[in-house]
Amino acid sequence: MDRTAEPVISLRGVSKDYESGAGVVHAMREVTLVVQPGEFLAMVGTSGSGKSTLMNVVGCLDRPTRGTYHLSGIDVGGRTNDARAVVRNRLIGFIFQGFNLLARTTALENVELPLQYRGVARSERRRRALEALTAVGLGDRVHHTPNQLSGGQQQRVAIARALVTNPPLLLADEPTGNLDTRTSLEVLALLQHLNRTVGITIVLVTHEHDIAMCASRVVTMSDGRVVSDQTNASPHNASSELARLPVVEDSPSSAPQDSLADPRERRRRLLGGPIPFSVFAAAFAGTLGGVALGVLYDGVILQRRIVWIPLLCALLGETFVAARYGARRLGGPLTRDQRGRFAVTYTVVFLTLAASVALVGVGWLPAAELHRLQHASVPGVLALLVALTLAVSLARFLLVTFFSPKAAE
Numbered sequence: 001m002d003r004t005a006e007p008v009i010s011l012r013g014v015s016k017d018y019e020s021g022a023g024v025v026h027a028m029r030e031v032t033l034v035v036q037p038g039e040f041l042a043m044v045g046t047s048g049s050g051k052s053t054l055m056n057v058v059g060c061l062d063r064p065t066r067g068t069y070h071l072s073g074i075d076v077g078g079r080t081n082d083a084r085a086v087v088r089n090r091l092i093g094f095i096f097q098g099f100n101l102l103a104r105t106t107a108l109e110n111v112e113l114p115l116q117y118r119g120v121a122r123s124e125r126r127r128r129a130l131e132a133l134t135a136v137g138l139g140d141r142v143h144h145t146p147n148q149l150s151g152g153q154q155q156r157v158a159i160a161r162a163l164v165t166n167p168p169l170l171l172a173d174e175p176t177g178n179l180d181t182r183t184s185l186e187v188l189a190l191l192q193h194l195n196r197t198v199g200i201t202i203v204l205v206t207h208e209h210d211i212a213m214c215a216s217r218v219v220t221m222s223d224g225r226v227v228s229d230q231t232n233a234s235p236h237n238a239s240s241e242l243a244r245l246p247v248v249e250d251s252p253s254s255a256p257q258d259s260l261a262d263p264r265e266r267r268r269r270l271l272g273g274p275i276p277f278s279v280f281a282a283a284f285a286g287t288l289g290g291v292a293l294g295v296l297y298d299g300v301i302l303q304r305r306i307v308w309i310p311l312l313c314a315l316l317g318e319t320f321v322a323a324r325y326g327a328r329r330l331g332g333p334l335t336r337d338q339r340g341r342f343a344v345t346y347t348v349v350f351l352t353l354a355a356s357v358a359l360v361g362v363g364w365l366p367a368a369e370l371h372r373l374q375h376a377s378v379p380g381v382l383a384l385l386v387a388l389t390l391a392v393s394l395a396r397f398l399l400v401t402f403f404s405p406k407a408a409e
């Protein structure tokens with residue numbers, strides 16, 4: 001059998017009924033629709049006309065009540081949930097209005113997820129996810145989390161995630177519903193490009209006329225039925241529409257705008273949010289590594305014990321690791337506020353530990369120093385502690401800043 005000649009979607013007399021408290025809702029009535037490979041189809045219709053229901057059936061998320069559905073020649077209408085999940089995973093990419101990205105997860109990890117479900121090896125996952133993100137123009141944002149990206153960028157991550165498995169069919173339910181005009185056109189230009197170059201079949205739900213005019217076929221639904229099905233001989237070109245838009249100095253799509261309207265979110269972004277415990281743990285590993293290197297240098301190369309060398313190495317090690325690991329973990333360099341909090345927290349915890357050990361009487365201080373300390377006045381010791389805290393915190397802050405990678409923006 002020649003699969004290439006097969007329609008991607010073939011719905012024949014498909015109905016979908018929902019039981020609800022008020023009775024049966026006929027969300028789809030006797031829909032017959034055939035979509036050939038490489039088509040770019042827009043679904044339009046008023047709210048409640050059954051567009052999402054149709055997308056759910058086509059996307060194998062829901063089973064038709066009556067009628068038959070073939071996806072690339074495979075009869076999926078009657079299959080079990082598991083069998084439909086396999087078909088869905090192989091053949092379909094989804095993008096949604098709300099992007100549906102995992103919040104605390106980088107763009108790269110979000111895009112890797114569908115490959116992880118398929119059991120693709122780690123290095124291969126990474127390579128393909130990077131490729132997909134580069135294809136949607138986000139090669140320089142792969143370590144950003146969704147809240148560090150604008151709406152348009154988030155939708156492009158979602159598109160990369162939908163495409164990373166190379167599905168022949170892409171389903172998009174109001175993908176530009178949350179985006180402004182310019183960003184919508186950018187997303188659409190990307191979809192048009194994919195449709196024309198890769199030949200991926202696209203079914204896109206929209207309520208915007210301008211968006212629908214970019215498709216090569218427009219299907220209108222009303223009350224669960226297909227009421228019109230028209231070929232658009234000269235679809236609008238989204239990238240030329242984009243070029244015709246008035247130029248804005250600071251393009252809204254280049255800055256995360258939706259989340260910045262919220263003052264809490266703005267504050268959170270300025271402060272940079274909490275520092276994950278793993279950053280402190282990684283820094284501690286840097287401390288140990290630094291001390292070890294310093295002691296080695298002292299003992300093996302210099303063959304003397306110069307106490308400030310291991311201490312300095314520890315400081316360099318922990319600040320380097322904190323800056324680099326922190327940037328990877330958080331998807332971007334630590335903010336100034338985060339660097340400050342890291343420096344003070346780390347210093348206070350360390351001095352507290354050191355002071356406790358000294359109080360317990362473990363003799364890590366040279367005898368003369370210990371003697372001087374025991375006979376010093378309380379205000380004197382306090383002043384010394386405060387000065388030490390400030391000086392060491394400042395040193396840590398400056399070093400973390402020095403080692404931080406430059407911001408991507």
Ligand SMILES: Nc1ncnc2c1ncn2[C@@H]1O[C@H](COP(=O)(O)OP(=O)(O)O)[C@@H](O)[C@H]1O
Pocket residue numbers: 018019020025026027045046047048049050051052053054
């Ligand atoms: N899970 C459901 N249970 C009951 N009724 C539903 C369900 N999903 C959709 N409907 C109903 O089916 C009709 C079509 O809905 P939908 O496909 O979401 O329309 P659209 O996406 O075009 O706005 C609506 O009347 C809606 O209330």
Ligand SMILES: [Mg+2]
Pocket residue numbers: 051052
């Ligand atoms: Mg809908």
